[in-house]
Structures are given as structure tokens and as C-alpha cells.
Amino acid sequence: MAVPQPPLEKRDHLYLQEVLAQARQAAPDGWWPLTLGAQPLGLISPDRVEALGAWLPLAKQERGWRWPAEHLDSQTRSDQLRQAADGLRQAGWITGWRDEAYASWGTVDMPGEAGVMELFRLERAAFRFFGFRSHAVHINGLTHDGRVWRAQRAWTKATDPGMGDNLAAGGLAAGESVLSCAWRELQEEAGLSRDQVASFSYVGTVVTERMEREGWHSESLQVFNAVLQPSAEPINRDGEVESFACLTPAEVIDSMRHQVWTLDAACAMALAWRAGEGNPDHASLAAGVSPRRHA
Numbered sequence: 001m002a003v004p005q006p007p008l009e010k011r012d013h014l015y016l017q018e019v020l021a022q023a024r025q026a027a028p029d030g031w032w033p034l035t036l037g038a039q040p041l042g043l044i045s046p047d048r049v050e051a052l053g054a055w056l057p058l059a060k061q062e063r064g065w066r067w068p069a070e071h072l073d074s075q076t077r078s079d080q081l082r083q084a085a086d087g088l089r090q091a092g093w094i095t096g097w098r099d100e101a102y103a104s105w106g107t108v109d110m111p112g113e114a115g116v117m118e119l120f121r122l123e124r125a126a127f128r129f130f131g132f133r134s135h136a137v138h139i140n141g142l143t144h145d146g147r148v149w150r151a152q153r154a155w156t157k158a159t160d161p162g163m164g165d166n167l168a169a170g171g172l173a174a175g176e177s178v179l180s181c182a183w184r185e186l187q188e189e190a191g192l193s194r195d196q197v198a199s200f201s202y203v204g205t206v207v208t209e210r211m212e213r214e215g216w217h218s219e220s221l222q223v224f225n226a227v228l229q230p231s232a233e234p235i236n237r238d239g240e241v242e243s244f245a246c247l248t249p250a251e252v253i254d255s256m257r258h259q260v261w262t263l264d265a266a267c268a269m270a271l272a273w274r275a276g277e278g279n280p281d282h283a284s285l286a287a288g289v290s291p292r293r294h295a
Helices: 010-021 046-052 074-090 124-130 178-190 249-257 263-275 282-286
Strands: 032-036 039-044 059-061 064-067 101-104 120-123 133-142 148-153 168-171 197-212 215-228 241-247
Touching (some): 010 249, 010 263, 039 124, 039 215, 046 074, 074 124, 101 133, 120 124, 124 215, 148 178, 148 249, 178 215, 178 241, 215 263
Parallel strands (some): 032 064, 133 215
Antiparallel strands (some): 032 039, 059 064, 101 120, 197 215
């Protein structure tokens, strides 16, 4: 099934381009690359290196720091990072602990790409301290006539409370495939079963990078379009969504301009609309193919 495409004006297309241009912001002064041997890994500042202290000694390089653990296996690396993160948590550097692990493949855009080995696993709340690349799914909810389901994030959310979001979105847990994550988020956040989704297509990848209170945020968003059955309406199940609204494309663009969407959600919506027709379906993602990427 073809994904409904909204009749956007030229100025709207230019605005979507501006949204995507904001996805990757410049690193602040004083923050330098963190590598695993010679492999790019994260972004960190001198005060954070000092805070790591004896928990995870890093070697100074000409332009950044190196974690000399390239000779270790992924489990040993994970153990070292976990001990360091526990110490940083007790010292107040890491907050919002979730007891949920993310996996790292370095700075790849597509998690689990063929031939790319998992480097380690670490509590998700610690990723921004080190500037590690995380991964998430974002699912645009569409109707047959081209309207868009917008979620309003719960006011109790620690990040961006009350802001507009895609129909469903969430971080990729360690050991979880992108597709299973997408369907899980649809069920938990929007209460939707597979039978209630008329078509499900993969749009592509957009990487977002910016400074946040917890540190450097670097995340690849795996973006999908889900066209719902005419009788389907999203209902939140996990308490993370305040409400849902079905908007026209014009209303979506207007609300984006007024910055009531999270930047990640706006990028996912912009990517989907700019990609247009002819997107591959989710089978290509299962095969490890990332056909459309935006830097």
C-alpha cells in the first residue's frame, strides 16, 4: 500500500529541510572525541574524564581521549563500564537510572549492521555521559486520507514532558531487533496490534546530535510509517502518553513551526514526508539494509 503523501506547498518542503538541518548540531567547545583504540565511540569533556578517575582511566590523545580496551571482549568492556557508571551514579553525575541496557556498535547509523560487532552494553542513562551513540525507533502514524496521529508526551516524562511526539517511539534495548522494538512500542504506547495496522513501511535513518543536560546526545532514529486501519484509534497502555490527536498535514506543519514537537519527532516526520513514494518495506531492514539516511 502506498503511503499517503500530503499536498505540501514549496515553503513547507523548505521548512522540512530546515528541520532536518537541525538534526546534527555542532559539538560545544572543550568536548573531544572518545575512542576505543582507534575506533570512534563518543564525545566527552575534561571534567567528565576527571570524574571517571580510577573507575575507567582514559589515555590522553592529541585530539581527545582513548579507552584502551580494544583487546578486551564485549562482556569485559561491559563490566568495566558498569562499574564506572555505578560510581558516577553515586557521585551524582548520572541520574534517571532505568535498569535498562543499551548496546553499542560505535558510531554506526544502523544498529546491528552485518559485519559490525557489538562492542558493549551499558545502562541507558549513562550513554549521554560518555556521548555514546544510542538507537531508537520512531513510528509516524498515518490515516488512509493522509492525516497524522500525534502523541502528546505525558507530563510525568523526565524528558520533554507534554511535547508532541510521533505515534510511538522508544529506545532500542540491548538484544532487541529494530522490528521487534517497533512493534513493541506500537503496542505499549499506542495500544495497537498488527491487525490494526494496514501497512508498515521503513522510511530510513536520521541521526540527531546535540547537547543535553546529561551530556552529549547522539542517536540514530530508525523511522517507520504505519498506516492505520480506518477503525483503529491509538490508546496508550504504559502511561507515557498524555493523549493522541489526529491532525491534518497543515496542522502538523503549523505545530512544528511553533516548536510543540520534540526535535527528534519533527525530524522523523520531516524525513518521512521528504522521502516520498517508493520506500522499501520492512523486509529490507530485516536484511540489514539502510536505504535512506540523512546526516
